[in-house]
Amino acid sequence: MKKLIVLLVILVLLLVAGCTEKNANTEIKNNQNDVVNNDEIKEVSEITVSNGFYFISSSDYYHITGVVENTGNTALKHVRAEVTVTTITGEKKVYDDVIVHPARLAPGEKGGFNQTLGPSDEYKLEEFEVKAGSFMVDESEPFTEFEIKDEEVNDTGSYYKLGAIVQNTGTEQAPSYWVNALFFDSQGHVLAIGDDVVLKDGEGLKPDDEKSISFIVVHPNENNRITNYKIAIDYSD
Secondary structure, X not given: OHHHHHHHHHHHHHHHHHHHHHHHHHHHHHHHHHHHHHHHHHXXXXXXXXXXXXXXXXXXXXXXXXXXXXXXXXXXXXXXXXXXXXXOOOOEEEXXXXXXXXXXXXXXXXXXXXXXXXXXXXXXXXXEEEEEOOOEEOOOOOOOOEXXXXXXXXXXXXXXXXXXXXXXXXXXXXXXXXXXXXXXXXXXXEEEEEEEEOOEOOEOOOOOOEEEEEEEEEOOXXXXXXXXXXXXXXOOX
């Protein structure tokens, strides 16, 4: 009788162990599936940062800039960059919510950022890092029927002035979007960013309506000079 009871106890223990092993295997499998799904998301939603650069403005402020590109195959919104700098005392400071202009990037589109910091003597200028920050996938279809035309530049030596016309070439009234202008040096480093808004009589442009936009920025210093620009409409919601 005792042998029978012992055998029954062993049988119960084996059954419990088998169930536990099955549950553990199932959990691992689900985790593996989660990893695969995350990899798939990463492949279609990716941003890269290049042309990390620093300069000191004529007012002696330390600036970190960079170019951000959507290298995936889906539109992204609320795009941010991350900037890490080192103070003169060796402390690392991280700015992980640096706004990219435009903040919505279509596949293959590039934007830029300009993080202004404190006086230059408070930082180890060469010790900085720029990388991709946060973003969201944008599945919306924004109104994009605009034409940017009649661009005109006036470089006064101290100021770089840019003007243009934005026209609604569609058949519907457009939302009120911001327009960004990114200003670069001859090597493609971002030196300044300006913005204006596409509004007429307090609302978005009607079909065929036009709006003048203008940007005035300062050359950072005698050595870092603006030589080129890009105008982009920010379709962020």
